[in-house]
Amino acid sequence: MPKKMHITLKVNGKEEEFLAEPRELLIYTLRERLNITGPHIGCETSHCGACTVTIDGKSVKSCTMFAVQAEGAEITTIEGIGGPDDLHPLQTAFKEHHGLQCGYCTPGMITRATKLLEEIPNPTEEEIRFGMAGNLCRCTGYQNIVKSIQAAAAEMSAAKEAAE
Ligand code: FES
Ligand code: FES
Known part of the structure; x- marks a missing residue:
């Protein structure tokens, strides 16, 4: 069993802290661990862009990155851009x-x-x-x-x- 790593992230302004295996993809961290389901999984091979989020000011396909690589990052998903009462x-x-x-x-x-x-x-x-x-x-x-x-x-x- 690979050793779990301690990861801290800020997602849509909220601090998150958890232990994850080094192989955990960021899209699964968002969707399954943090229940942020706006970013979608279309291909998991970096082709479709359905999983796009903003990481430290850059557009990133979150299926191409391990959660551990995002240590310390600020992430914005569609949920942080606008909601039903305040559409962007x-x-x-x-x-x-x-x-x-x-x-x-x-x-x-x-x-x-x-x-x-x-x-x-x-x-x-x-x-x-x-x-x-x-x-x-x-x-x-x-x-x-x-x-x-x-x-x-x-x-x-x-x-x-x-x-x-
Ligand atoms: S799921 Fe298609 S680019 Fe990430
Ligand atoms: S894939 Fe259906 S609206 Fe774009």
Whole structure:
């Protein structure tokens, strides 16, 4: 039996502390240990992006990382981005512009898109498609995902201007 390791993480602002085997993947830590089920498991081979979370400011596919590698990190999942009573503009835009169908890819899509809009607040269609290339959707054909991100970008820029 491999020795368990002591791990501390901050997930959506909450400190977490536990013992885990070195082989435990971060996606299972989130979903099964911490009951944070927004990040989904689509492929477990780093292709689909359904498991995307933000770790210390970077988009990461949480099936590609061991929990022990995230020791001391700050992690944000879709649950930390917005909820039913306080939707993030991206969540509102995906809802209004039909950026989802089955919704399986959506937590990863929106989590990745929050970082994309931090990196490029007003992206072109090409920049959106390039920036979202690591996130796959089996349902939407991507057109409405692009539209949703464009709409959120416009909304967020307008809100920023209004606040200045
Ligand atoms: S489940 Fe992680 S990339 Fe598909
Ligand atoms: S909405 Fe179904 S996989 Fe994207």
